[in-house]
Amino acid sequence: MVLLVRALVTQARHRVRDGACGVAPMGEESMTKNEAKKEIATLRESIDHHNYRYYVLDSPEISDAEYDRLLRRLSELEHEYPGLVTPDSPTQRVGATPLAAFREVKHSSPMLSLSNAFDEDEIREFDARVRKLVGEARSFRYVAEPKLDGLAVEIVYEKGILSVGSTRGDGVTGEDVTQNLKTIRSVPLRLRPGKLGAVPSLLEVRGEVIMRLAAFRKLNEEREESGEPPFANPRNAAAGSLRQLDSSVTASRPLEVFFYGIGRAEGARFASQLEVLTSLPTMGLRVDPNFGLCDSLDEALEYYRRMEAKRDKLSYEIDGVVLKVDDFGLQEELGTISRSPRWALAAKFAARQETTKVLDIVVQVGRTGALTPVAVMEPVSIGGVTVSRATLHNQDEVDRKDVRVGDTVVVQRAGDVIPEVVSVVTSKRTGKERKFVMPDRCPVCGAKAVRLEGEAVSRCTGMACPAKLTEAVFHFASRRAMDIDGLGGKIIAKLIEAGMVKSVADLYALDKQDLLKLERMGEKLAENILASIDRSRKTTLSRFVYALGIRHVGDHLSRVLAAHFGTLEKLVAAGRDELEAVPEVGPQVAQSIASFFAEKQNVRVLEKLFANGVRVSGERRAGGRAAGKLAGRSFVFTGTLEGHTRKEASSLVEALGARTSSQVSSNTDYVVAGKDPGSKLEKAKSLGVKILTEKEFDRLVG
């Protein structure tokens, strides 16, 4: 839910900021500032409550959509009454201006590190040390916790409101990452009174910022797809995401926090670690629920073994357990030695690394055409799981690690993350090892594979490559591209699986008999799909160029290219230099376009498209390049405009290449809402169509 809600909130916020959906209160006439204040307070309380249910109790009471509605309503009200915005409002998680550098923060008491134990004997030695210091006659217990593998942070709450958040740094001084921490939804912006009954006047809490494995994998996939270097592990991903000068980058990363301790506290007293771990959640500060109490060394060892066995089942990485003497009085007696407390121990798990031999390096092609080198290895068991393949990410990574076929390598498995080659055991080299070179052709379809300037990943340029065909057809049929209504992902997958569609051109050769062969396809649906396909045959140059799915050529750039070149022939014939001369086209995009049209496979698909009846109309108008600015767009006007008559506004957009319509549909690109808009506005909202105020419209048409 976290990601989904974040996306929705961001969307909602953008919409409000754009002024696109206006700030008119839901149905009400207008409200007084006092009424707004009351509603804002109620909304904030409610949102805080639901955050607590979701993040701390792990037991949400409302759906994501309902939660989003509350947030959106709050955003709307705060937009209307900016004076009522407070720093602890749930809307204030993003939006700070990027920093030039992080400010330093001195921790009021040092953030200590932990001494380590690497096996059970070392845990026994620690316990013996502690027992000797405490005195054999006195009994005590440990609190045992997972050792979270992330980044340590400290957050200061003054009178219950988050004031400063910092990284651990060297333990004495850290970096001020307040704005970034505020974007993490499991970090409360204000505390609840909790079981103490009142919010402490000052509370410094310490915890670990982490990224769950699934989120980490997804983030890395996205990074690899976009040519950015992947993070080596979830810890690096968490650290890299938190230490961003632009907090909106942090906001887009799926970070979470678990708290495990306190620094200074005023207005609250804690007698033990157990009291901390049970009090923090009541204040809204989430702790890892997997902690345990151990009355003896044996129980501590049992906890250590239990957590090691559980390690793979957790959705986040832990690299050991932390044993802490529970009683704070005893902790103080035991004291600290060289920056590590004598009362705590990090008992690390055995490393999940093994050595094995690289038998081959093969290339996998992803669904967007990315070529990924993969090491095929002699199977080896790492922590109970047999590993025989490991990703090498891209050519740069292979070169950096200098992995060769025949090498003995160290392989690492982290949670359920794809195994990775960590390093090469160069001492085992015989001289017969073979270097890997990324092929310049796609191993799946034989099309040219191109590594664009400034990118780390090579990609297949073939638009009919089986590895990326599903994505390519889906994109081709999408609304802003060829707009083939009714041709959804499932049908596309079936058409490809049945061998009826081997490239987008085959869509135009389908007949009813073909479609009826597909599972769950009725006459009516088949007819509708065929009619949509037929309708899409006649299209504009900008839509067509966009539909081809050329890397880096999005909706906007397609229109720029269409307006500049006017015809497909001219665009296809343009060389890199000519392409680079187009405003907004840089060397990377020029290379991408040129290599796309240079690929024979693509030329064949284009020819087949035309042979199957696709017709592309040119877009250049007599007025020159700007004339096509809104080419292919569709507008609907509703309500009264102040600066134009409806007719004038329509002519304006038509002159720029757009169409106008009186009905809002999923094909509508913009609804321009004037004064007293009618039901069209509601319809546009429900369809998610972009809504423009008159001011925004004026800006758009220039």
Ligand code: IVH
């Ligand atoms: S307590 C003196 N508890 O381990 C106590 N630390 O080497 C200091 N860590 O930088 C920390 N999980 O990032 C504590 N449950 C936990 C922890 C934990 C992970 C990390 C923390 C710290 C490092 C100490």
